[in-house]
Amino acid sequence: MKPARLVASEALCAVLDGASLARALPPRLSESDNPPLTQELVYGALRWHFHIEGLLGQLLERPIRDKDRILRCLLHVGLYQLMEMDLPPHAAVNETVAVTRALKRPWARGLVNAVLRRYQREAERLEASLDEADRLSHPRWLLERLRQAWPNEWQRICEENNRRPPMVLRVNRLRQSRDAYLQQLAAEGIEARPHPCSEVAIELARPVPVEALPGFADGAVSVQDAAAQLAARFLDPQPGERVLDACAAPGGKTAHLLEHAGGDLDLLALEMEPARLPALRETLERLGLEAEIRQGDAACPEDWWDGRPFDRILLDAPCSATGVLRRNPDIRVHRRPQDIARLQATQQSLLNALWPLLRPGGRLLYATCSVLPEENRERVAELVAGQADARLLPLPADCGSDAGCGLQILPGDEEMDGFFHALIEKRRDS
Ligand SMILES: C[S@@+](CC[C@H](N)C(=O)[O-])C[C@H]1O[C@@H](n2cnc3c(N)ncnc32)[C@H](O)[C@@H]1O
Numbered sequence: 001m002k003p004a005r006l007v008a009s010e011a012l013c014a015v016l017d018g019a020s021l022a023r024a025l026p027p028r029l030s031e032s033d034n035p036p037l038t039q040e041l042v043y044g045a046l047r048w049h050f051h052i053e054g055l056l057g058q059l060l061e062r063p064i065r066d067k068d069r070i071l072r073c074l075l076h077v078g079l080y081q082l083m084e085m086d087l088p089p090h091a092a093v094n095e096t097v098a099v100t101r102a103l104k105r106p107w108a109r110g111l112v113n114a115v116l117r118r119y120q121r122e123a124e125r126l127e128a129s130l131d132e133a134d135r136l137s138h139p140r141w142l143l144e145r146l147r148q149a150w151p152n153e154w155q156r157i158c159e160e161n162n163r164r165p166p167m168v169l170r171v172n173r174l175r176q177s178r179d180a181y182l183q184q185l186a187a188e189g190i191e192a193r194p195h196p197c198s199e200v201a202i203e204l205a206r207p208v209p210v211e212a213l214p215g216f217a218d219g220a221v222s223v224q225d226a227a228a229q230l231a232a233r234f235l236d237p238q239p240g241e242r243v244l245d246a247c248a249a250p251g252g253k254t255a256h257l258l259e260h261a262g263g264d265l266d267l268l269a270l271e272m273e274p275a276r277l278p279a280l281r282e283t284l285e286r287l288g289l290e291a292e293i294r295q296g297d298a299a300c301p302e303d304w305w306d307g308r309p310f311d312r313i314l315l316d317a318p319c320s321a322t323g324v325l326r327r328n329p330d331i332r333v334h335r336r337p338q339d340i341a342r343l344q345a346t347q348q349s350l351l352n353a354l355w356p357l358l359r360p361g362g363r364l365l366y367a368t369c370s371v372l373p374e375e376n377r378e379r380v381a382e383l384v385a386g387q388a389d390a391r392l393l394p395l396p397a398d399c400g401s402d403a404g405c406g407l408q409i410l411p412g413d414e415e416m417d418g419f420f421h422a423l424i425e426k427r428r429d430s
Contacts, residue, residue: 016073071100166207174263175218195414197399225327243312277293322370367421370420
């Protein structure tokens with residue numbers, strides 16, 4: 001076993017070297033003498049990455065050499081504890097300084113100690129000297145885009161991106177009602193409330209490991225944010241219908257569509273990445289649901305479509321994930337401005353390729369976990385402008401705000417992730 005702070009620093013280094021958090025953290029957690037602490041440190045240090053970099057810019061007299069970048073990660077871990085965690089500060093400092101020995105860099109003991117203690121003494125002045133992007137811990141380019149897109153909301157969006165998200169469940173209504181599951185949670189001492197935006201959503205007061213959830217392994221319930229649960233509510237597939245889930249893995253929405261329609265859909269779950277297919281299969285297996293699973297590129301229907309039109313299509317498109325930074329804090333260090341233009345082109349080609357597969361009278365739901373208009377309403381507006389038979393349908397605005405061409409949920413609206421949904425119907429009479 002290794003000290004939790006050492007494992008956290010190593011995982012952080014792997015992420016900053018380019019790995020995803022999903023790849024960097026899970027295999028290392030088993031080496032930690034305190035996995036929950038390691039997890040909290042890595043998530044927190046990534047959420048506050050740009051803020052901490054801004055502090056280090058003031059605290060370090062000389063840059064740390066690249067071969068010693070693990071020390072920079074250790075300083076991130078140390079500063080995050082002092083800034084945001086409810087730990088006795090002297091313990092946080094001592095335990096962090098002690099990691100220099102395990103890193104075989106005893107010479108760095110003085111450096112780490114000095115930086116952390118100086119932050120303790122001068123926190124107020126150092127914090128006050130940060131510019132806006134560093135204070136809000138966002139890359140400058142993203143802050144600028146958010147400011148332009150959301151002149152009145154950008155600060156709130158950034159603050160929400162820095163908060164810990166709630167754990168939200170989706171009750172499998174083929175197994176039991178939400179009320180019945182709320183009772184089971186209460187019996188286990190797990191505090192929870194029904195979520196107002198989905199009939200099957202439950203928000204927990206505090207996150208718990210999934211193994212602690214009654215019946216999880218047998219498919220009683222899934223973990224899914226309420227904003228993502230709106231997809232099945234809005235697309236509203238009816239029993240017996242032919243449905244395409246065009247970007248399906250890991251299958252959260254595929255499963256919800258099936259649960260919503262009583263398990264009775266002729267559903268094709270398509271996914272381009274072969275490595276993501278096992279997760280999709282496991283999701284359906286755990287929940288006892290059935291769909292046809294295929295590997296394929298949704299932008300090339302000629303490779304996988306049998307010519308039978310779909311009643312409903314869900315396009316949960318690949319996107320910048322700028323609405324879920326609080327859940328996926330590595331996104332904020334990995335995302336680049338040039339990604340957005342590439343994603344826009346992909347989103348438009350997916351929309352254009354899938355539109356002909358819908359029957360007259362059928363409906364397509366376009367969804368992203370982005371808060372950028374160029375990935376959302378602008379893509380839908382372009383589809384509707386280019387297809388004479390496309391008609392945008394209104395969506396209930398009880399859980400988000402009308403974005404012109406769809407419904408935008410901003411991070412924190414009703415405690416939800418940032419999400420965009422637009423429902424488009426194919427006219428019968430054109
Ligand atoms: C936002 S995620 C989907 C999440 C999923 N709908 C759920 O609720 O669990 C987007 C998925 O689309 C896949 N994807 C990206 N481009 C694709 C394409 N051209 N065709 C099919 N799948 C694609 C990605 O590999 C990724 O698994």
